[in-house]
Amino acid sequence: MGLPCPARQCVTNLERAGDEARKVAKRLRRIHESGETGTINTTELRKSGELALMILRRALDAFARMGAVAAGQIVRDDEAVDNSFHAFGRRLVMQMTEAPPTIPVGLEYMFIAKAIERIGDHATNIAEFVVYVVKGRDVRHVSLDRLDKEVLAN
Template sequence: MSDKHLSSQFDAALNMLSTRLLEMGGLVESQISAVLDLLDAFDEAAALRIRDTERQLNRMEVEIDDEINNVIARRQPAARDLRLLMATSKCVTNLERAGDEARKIAKRLHKIHEAGTATAVQVGELRNSGEMALSILHRALDAFARMDVHAAAQIMRDDQAIDTEFRAFVQRLVTQMHAAPFSISSHLDYLFVAKAIERIGDHATNIAEFVIYIVKGRDVRHLPLDRLEEAIQRD
C-alpha cells in the first residue's frame, strides 16, 4: 500500500473523528436549549428526553475515545496530528460533562417543580446566563471546525461575562435569603442551577483552549488573558 494511500486513510480517520465530535456537540447544544426551556415551564416528557440524550452522549464519548485510541495505535501520529487526537479526546470529555450539567439542571428543576417553588426566583437572569453559555459552546464548536484560534481566544475572553453574571446572581440570592429565611431551600436549588450553567460555559471555554493547543502547540490553560494575544500570534 502506497504512502499516499496510507496518508489518505489517516486524513479520512481524522475527519471522521472531527465530524463525530461536532455531531456530539450538536446533541449537547440541543440538550442545553431544551433544559433552558424548562426554566419557564417544566415539562416531564422534555426532562426525560434530556436524560435519554445524556445516555446517548455517554455512549458517544466511549465510542469516539475508542476510535482515537485505535488511530493512535495504528498510525503512531506525531506533532499536530497527535495534538489533534489528544485534544479531540479532551473536547469529547468536556462535551459529555456539559451534557451532564444539563441533565443535573433538569433534575433540579424537576425537584423545584415538585416542591411548588418555581416562582420563588426570577428565572430571566438564569435563562440569559444559559443562553450566553449555549452561544459560547456553539462558537467553540465552530472554532474547532475551522481551527480558528482568534475565535477561540475571543471565547475565552467572553466566558468572563458568564462568571460575572453568576457572581451577581449569587449576591442577589444571598440578599433574598437574608430577607426571607423560609425560602432558603428553594434559593439553594436555583443556586445549583446557576452553578451548573457556569460550568457549561467553562467546558465550552476548555474546548476553545484546545483549539489553540492544536493549532499553535501552546497550552493556554490558566494563561492570563493579557498574555493570550501574544500566545496565539507566536509561531
C-alpha cells in the same frame, strides 16, 4: 483505534457539559414539582444559561474549524458567565437572608447557576485546547492580554 487526542479532549468536555445540563434539568423539574417557580427572579440566570450555550456552540465551531482566534474570544466570553454566576449568587444569598422560606428553592437555583457556570468552563476548555492544537501554546493559565498575543501570533 481511539480518537485522536484533540477529538478525545473535546468529547470529554462535551460529555461533562452534558452532565451539567442534566443536573440543571433535574433541579428545574424539582423546582417545578414543588410549585416554587415564582419565588426567585431568574432573569439573569436565564441569560447566563443562554450565554453558556452560545459559548459552547461557538467552542464546537472553533474546534471543527480549528479557529484559534474564535477560540480565544470564547475564553474571554466565559468571563461574562463567571461574572453572572457571582452576581446571581450574591443577589440570591441576600434574598434568602431576607426571606428564609425561599432558602430551599434558592439552593436549587444556586446549584443550577453553578452547573451553568461549569458548562461555560467546559466550553472554555475546548477553546483553550483549540488554541493549543493550532498555535502550540498552552493558554490555560495566562492573562487575557497574553491570550490575545498568543492567539494572534504567527
